[in-house]
Amino acid sequence: MESKLLKKDKLPSFLERLMESSLLVAPVREDGLLIYRPVSSVSEIELNPGRSVLPPKDWFFQQTEAICRYNTAGGQLLLEELVTEKNAVLYGLHPCDIRSLAVLDAVFLAEPADRYYAARRKNTALIGMSCTAGRPECFCTAFGISPVGGEGADIHLTDIGAAYLVEVLTPKGKELAAKYQEFSEEKVAGLEEVKKARKEAIAAQCSVGVDQGVLPAKMAGVFDHPYWEELSRRCLGCGICTYVCPTCHCFDITDVNSGSEGERLRCWDSCLFRDYTLHTSGHNPRHELYQRLRNRFFHKIKYNYDRYGIEGCVGCGRCVALCPVNIDIREVIATVRGLSE
Amino acid sequence: MKEITEILRREAARLLKEGIEFFIGYAAGSIPVSARPFFAARPEEVDDLVFNTFCVHNLVKYLIRYPNKRVAVVVKGCDNGAVSRLVQERHLDRTKITVVGVPCGGMIDRNRVLAELPPAARIEAVEDRQNALVIRTGQGEHVFEKKLYVMAKCQVCAKNNPASVDIMLGKEAPPVADPERDPFKEVKEIEALEAAGKAAYWERLIRRCLRCYACRQVCPACSCTECSFEQAVPGWQQGAMWLTKAKTLPDNFHYHLIRAFHVAGRCAGCAECERVCPVGIPLMLLNNKLTKDIKELFGEAPADACGVLCTYSPADPDEFA
Amino acid sequence: MSVSKSEVMEAKEKVWQPKIVAFLCNWCSYAGADLAGVSRLKYPPNVRIIRVPCSSRINPQFILRALQRGADGVLVAGCHPGDCHYVSGNYFTRRRLLLFKRLLEYVGYEPERLKVRWVSAAEGARFADTIKEMVDELAYLGPNIRMREIK
Numbered sequence A: 001m002e003s004k005l006l007k008k009d010k011l012p013s014f015l016e017r018l019m020e021s022s023l024l025v026a027p028v029r030e031d032g033l034l035i036y037r038p039v040s041s042v043s044e045i046e047l048n049p050g051r052s053v054l055p056p057k058d059w060f061f062q063q064t065e066a067i068c069r070y071n072t073a074g075g076q077l078l079l080e081e082l083v084t085e086k087n088a089v090l091y092g093l094h095p096c097d098i099r100s101l102a103v104l105d106a107v108f109l110a111e112p113a114d115r116y117y118a119a120r121r122k123n124t125a126l127i128g129m130s131c132t133a134g135r136p137e138c139f140c141t142a143f144g145i146s147p148v149g150g151e152g153a154d155i156h157l158t159d160i161g162a163a164y165l166v167e168v169l170t171p172k173g174k175e176l177a178a179k180y181q182e183f184s185e186e187k188v189a190g191l192e193e194v195k196k197a198r199k200e201a202i203a204a205q206c207s208v209g210v211d212q213g214v215l216p217a218k219m220a221g222v223f224d225h226p227y228w229e230e231l232s233r234r235c236l237g238c239g240i241c242t243y244v245c246p247t248c249h250c251f252d253i254t255d256v257n258s259g260s261e262g263e264r265l266r267c268w269d270s271c272l273f274r275d276y277t278l279h280t281s282g283h284n285p286r287h288e289l290y291q292r293l294r295n296r297f298f299h300k301i302k303y304n305y306d307r308y309g310i311e312g313c314v315g316c317g318r319c320v321a322l323c324p325v326n327i328d329i330r331e332v333i334a335t336v337r338g339l340s341e
Numbered sequence B: 001m002k003e004i005t006e007i008l009r010r011e012a013a014r015l016l017k018e019g020i021e022f023f024i025g026y027a028a029g030s031i032p033v034s035a036r037p038f039f040a041a042r043p044e045e046v047d048d049l050v051f052n053t054f055c056v057h058n059l060v061k062y063l064i065r066y067p068n069k070r071v072a073v074v075v076k077g078c079d080n081g082a083v084s085r086l087v088q089e090r091h092l093d094r095t096k097i098t099v100v101g102v103p104c105g106g107m108i109d110r111n112r113v114l115a116e117l118p119p120a121a122r123i124e125a126v127e128d129r130q131n132a133l134v135i136r137t138g139q140g141e142h143v144f145e146k147k148l149y150v151m152a153k154c155q156v157c158a159k160n161n162p163a164s165v166d167i168m169l170g171k172e173a174p175p176v177a178d179p180e181r182d183p184f185k186e187v188k189e190i191e192a193l194e195a196a197g198k199a200a201y202w203e204r205l206i207r208r209c210l211r212c213y214a215c216r217q218v219c220p221a222c223s224c225t226e227c228s229f230e231q232a233v234p235g236w237q238q239g240a241m242w243l244t245k246a247k248t249l250p251d252n253f254h255y256h257l258i259r260a261f262h263v264a265g266r267c268a269g270c271a272e273c274e275r276v277c278p279v280g281i282p283l284m285l286l287n288n289k290l291t292k293d294i295k296e297l298f299g300e301a302p303a304d305a306c307g308v309l310c311t312y313s314p315a316d317p318d319e320f321a
Numbered sequence C: 001m002s003v004s005k006s007e008v009m010e011a012k013e014k015v016w017q018p019k020i021v022a023f024l025c026n027w028c029s030y031a032g033a034d035l036a037g038v039s040r041l042k043y044p045p046n047v048r049i050i051r052v053p054c055s056s057r058i059n060p061q062f063i064l065r066a067l068q069r070g071a072d073g074v075l076v077a078g079c080h081p082g083d084c085h086y087v088s089g090n091y092f093t094r095r096r097l098l099l100f101k102r103l104l105e106y107v108g109y110e111p112e113r114l115k116v117r118w119v120s121a122a123e124g125a126r127f128a129d130t131i132k133e134m135v136d137e138l139a140y141l142g143p144n145i146r147m148r149e150i151k
Helices: A008-021 A095-108 A115-123 A171-179 A191-205 A215-222 A227-232 A240-244 A289-308 A318-322 A329-338 B002-017 B043-048 B060-065 B077-088 B110-116 B185-191 B195-206 B214-218 B249-263 B272-276 B284-298 C005-014 C029-038 C060-068 C089-106 C124-141
Strands: A002-007 A023-030 A033-039 A064-071 A078-081 A088-093 A124-129 A155-159 A163-168 A251-258 A261-268 B022-028 B035-040 B071-075 B097-101 B123-129 B132-137 B140-145 C020-025 C047-052 C073-078 C114-118
Touching (some): A002 A171, A008 A088, A033 A088, A088 A095, A095 A115, A095 A289, A163 A171, A318 A329, B002 B022, B002 B097, B035 B043, B071 B077, B110 B140, B195 C089, B249 B284, C020 C060, C073 C089, C073 C124, C089 C114, C114 C124
Parallel strands (some): B071 B097, C020 C047, C073 C114
Antiparallel strands (some): B132 B140
C-alpha cells in the first residue's frame, strides 16, 4: 500500500486527465439531488460529496438495463447481448458505499457470475473518498466500516487540510496512479494519527450504540414475534428503502417488444411490493405487508450474513433519512436485541 | 401544543378503555425534527402520543387496513377530507371510526429547515414556541419563524380546524394561510409556458422518478384493491400490463399522469404525495392543475359520491361540437 | 410510367406523414366514417380506426399510450350529446376528455394532437373534413416527439 499526497487544487486536473482515457462516473448535483452518473466535464462534479440520494450501485447494477436485443426481421434471428465493456472510473465513493460493492459482489459474482455486473465491475476503477463529517443517520461503524477507510477501493482519498492523502490500495490503483504525475511523494508527519483522529471525530457524530453483533443468531428465534406486525402497521409498502439502499439487489426481468424487434430488460424490484412473491398459481407466501417487511430486515441483518458472511446493511443511513414514516433500522436492531424469543 | 397533547392522551386512554382496537396518532420520530405515525393499542401506550408541528403524516389511509375494527384516528384539517372520501367510496364504515380532530398551527417543512442549518450541524434540542421553531445545535440557536417555514400547502390552507369530527382536541387555532397567496399560482405559471417549455419542464421532473410508488401508497385517494399498474392476476388471466417495472420516461409519465387523473376530483389536498417523494418531485402541481380545471369547468354542477368524473350534467361545457 | 411503382412507394415513404389513431363509437361516428366511404368522399389515408361501442369506452390511457407509441395525433369521435346510443355515455366522455385534454396540454402536448369531435352517423362529410383538418394541422406541427417509447 502506497501513500501519496494530492494537493487540493490538483484534483480537478487529475480527474480531467482520467477522463481522457476512461469514462468518469462522479457525484453530480442535479436539481439539488446528489447522484452518481457519467460526466463530460469536471465542472459538473461535486468534488467533496455528501451522501447521495441514489447509491452508486446504480452504475454496476442499473435500475433499468437492457441485457439483450433481438430482431427477427427478414426471417433471421439477430440476437445481441448487451454487456458494457468500456473502461470507467467511479469517483467519490464513501466507505459505506465501497463496502456495499463487496455485498453485491457476493451475490452477483458467485458462480455463475452475472455477466452484466461482472463486466462493469471488472472495467471500473474505484476512487474512494473519506467522509469529512458524520450525519445523524449514519452508523457505518456498527458494521466495522471506518468512515476514513478505503478498503475495497483502488485509490482512496482522505481530506487532510490543504491536500488529500492518497492511498493506493490495489494493482489497478497503482496503474492509475503511475499514469498521473499530480501525486507528490512528500511524507507528512503523523498521518496515521490524523486519520485516527478524523475517524473518531466522525464516529462521534454518527449514531452510537448500534450493536448488531449477536443478531444473526438471535433473529431465528424471533421470527414469529408480534414485533414485526407492530412495526409494519405504519409501513406504507412503498419501495423507497429498497431503491435507495446500496446493498439491495432484487430485480425483475421483463421483455418489451414491438413487431419483429424487442429487448429484454432487467429492472430493480422491491421486496415490499405486493406482487414480490406472487406465484403464477396465484398463491402468495408473503401476502401480508408484515411478512414482507420482516423478510427485508431478516435479509439485511441475518440472511445475508448467514449466506455470504457479510452483513447486508452498511449503515449509510439513506433509508433512515428517507422513510416517510420513520421506520428506522437502527431501532429495529436495538429492539430485536432486547426481544425475548 | 402542550395542552393538546394532554387532552389527546386523555381521550386516547378513554377510547382504548372503551374497547377500540387502535388509536392512530403520532409519536416522536427517531431523527431530528420529525414525528411518526403511532398505533396505540393499550391505554398504557398513550404516553407516547404527541401532537406537534412535525406531525405531517396523513393517517386516514391506514383505516382501510382495519375495515371491520373500531378505530380512532387523529386528523388535521387537510387529512379530514380523506375520511369522507373513503366513507363515500365505501371503504370505511363511518360508525366504526372515531375521528379526533386537532386544531393545526401549520406543519414545518422539514427539508427547508434542515437545508438552512450549517452543514453537519448536530441538533441538540428542538423547541416549538408557538410562532417559531427554535433549533439548538453545536453552533448556537437557530430561529425559524413558522409563517415562513410551514409547508406550501399550509400557506394556502383554508381548513386548519377540521370540521365534522367526533372529538375536537382543544380550541380553534387561528388561520395559518397567507391570504395574499394564490393556491394555483405555480400551476398558472406553467400554463403560461409554450408547449415546448412545458414539455421540457415536466420531462426534467418526471425523469427523476424512481417508481417507488410511495406517492400512490401514501395517497388516501389511491385506495383501489387492484391498482391499474399492478399485475393483479398472474398467468393466463393476466390483463394488459400498462407498465413494466422499467424506469423509462414514457412509463414514468404514464404513471404520474394517469394516477393524477384517477385522483382528479377526489384529491383531499393533503400533499402527502409530494412530501414522501424521495427525489422531491412537486406532484401537487399535477393535482392542483386538475383541481383548478374541475372548479373552472364543472364548479356549479352536481357532485357525486365518487367524484366529479363519475357524474355529468347535460349543461356541461362543450368544446367538441 | 417512367418510374416503377416501388420507386414511387419509396419516395412517398421518405416524406413524413402524420399518423392518426381514431377511436370511433360504433353507432354514430364509425357509421359516419363508413358513410364517407360509401359516398366516395376523399380524405387522407393517414388514419387508423379503432371501433369501440361508445366513446365513453375510451380510457385516457388509450390516448396517452397511442401518443407515446407512434401516433402523431388521436381523434376521439362520438355521438352528439343527447344522442348517445347508450343514453348517457357521451356525457361522461365529454367531462372526462375536457379535463384530460387540458392535462395533456399542461405537460407539453400541442392542443391539436388530441381532437374530440361529435360526428353523427349522417355526417360522412364532417368526418372526412375532420380528418383533412387534422392531417393539415399535424403536418404543420410535425411528428410527435413527446414521451416517445423507442421500442
